[in-house]
Amino acid sequence: MAIQPKPIPALYTVYILRxxxxxxxLYIGSTPKPPRRLSQHNGQVKGGAARTSRDSLRPWEMVGLVAGFPSMVAALKFEWALQNPHLSLHIPSDSRITVATQRKKPNGRRPRRPIKTMASIISNLHLLLRVPSFSRWPLRLHFFAPEVHTAWQKWCSTVKAPLRKTLAVFTDFRGPETENNDQPAPRTMSDTERSEMEERETDPSSGNYGIYALPLDYEPIKAYVEKGQEIFDFEREGNCVICHTAIESGEGIHAVCSNDGCEGVGHLSCWGQHFLATSSAEEDSDGILPIQGRCPKCSGQVEWGDMMKELTLRTRGQKEVEKLLKTKRKRVVKPRKKKTAE
Known part of the structure; x- marks a missing residue:
């Protein structure tokens, strides 16, 4: 059975649980829906992991996460590397921070995973964001605990190797409004509460703090997706904004500028070559795929990751586009003709 191509997911994260x-x-995991996954770890929704099921350790909290992975497989690779920095082949041997000092029983062949600390996770996270395997991905960091963000800043100030300049780091230290700022005790939800919570998880506006403020769908790029649909549906591609040759509708792969009011369309290869040619040598000296660049038509900044998300939605995600734009036509049921008495 052939694997069907999918669009770049709206959100997929690798998170740090405490x-x-x-x-x-601490615990490291991955999920497309952090609110639901946290509820699973805390026993409010079925699922979770055996390592987080002990009542003596609950409730858990997500103190940080990495978002922006181009696929579920990409997130799982990053998760495994962060869980196993002593084994991951993404980390060169001479750059490895965490080293196994013991072996697993009974055969003693496999290195034993070292005990994780927040310091070790932060240091290895910084390392993975620098290695060639992940440094060019459109990843962004989110911190939800001030002490974890402080640890990140402290490590960044002590490490000589810099991160990609365009790496975005967000902080949100707001928490639920509970009495004395205490965490609510975990409990099993009723069917009604569980149903309401699952509905809120698909609505980004339902929460305004921490992981509940993360966009779980494509709503943030709705206008961009709608613009692309109109351009290509009505064959308004025109000429490529880079090479200036006519774009044949329905032939080849074409991308559109993400900036509001700009309908600049170009061949995908032209966009890539233009971004690489105009980017700084420091960012793209060894790059095959670009990170960002400016549109030749509007001179606005364009993120390559955003452009690829819209492109894959338009070419691979018709169901997601229909859901986002609500363009799916309803079936019209014609009234039956009444039989006349003979």
Whole structure:
């Protein structure tokens, strides 16, 4: 059975989980829906992981996450590398920070995973964001605990190797409004509460703090997607904004500028060559795929990751586009003709 291509996901994250009861107990996982996954870890929704199922460690909190992965597989690769920095082949041997000092029983052949600390996770996270395998991905960091963000800043100030300049880092230290700022005790939800929570998880406006403020769908790029649909549906491609040759509708792969009011369309290869040629030597000296660039038509900044998300939605995600734009036509049921009595 052939694997069907999918669009770049609206959100896929690798997260850092911390026990609110014992801050030294940490967990790393991945998910497209952080609110739901946190509820699973806390036993409010079925699922979760065996390592987070102990009531003595609940409730858990997400203190940080990495978002912007181009696929689920990409997120799983990053998750495994962050969980196993002593084994990951993405990390060169001479750059490895975490080293296994013990072997697993009973055969003792496989290196034992070292105990994770927040310092080790932060240092290896910084390292993975610098290695060639991940440094050019459109990733962004989110921190939800001030002490974790402080640890990140401290490590960044001590490491000589710089991160990509365009790496975005966000902080949101707001929490739920509970009495005395205490975390609510975990409990099993009723069917009605669970149903309401699942509805809120698909609505980005339902929460305004932490992981509940993350966009879980394509709503943030709705206008961009709608613009692309109109351009290509009505064959308004025109000439390529880079090479200036006519674009044949329905032939080849074409991308459109993401800036409001600009309908600049170009061949995908032209966009890539233009961005690489005009980017700084420091950012793209060894790059095959670009990170960002400026549109020749409007001179506005364009993120390559955003452009690819719209392109894959338009070419591979018709169901997602119909859901986002609500363009799916409803079936019209014609009234039956009444039989006349003979």
């Amino acid at each position: 026990s609110t009861v014992r801050h030294t107990t």
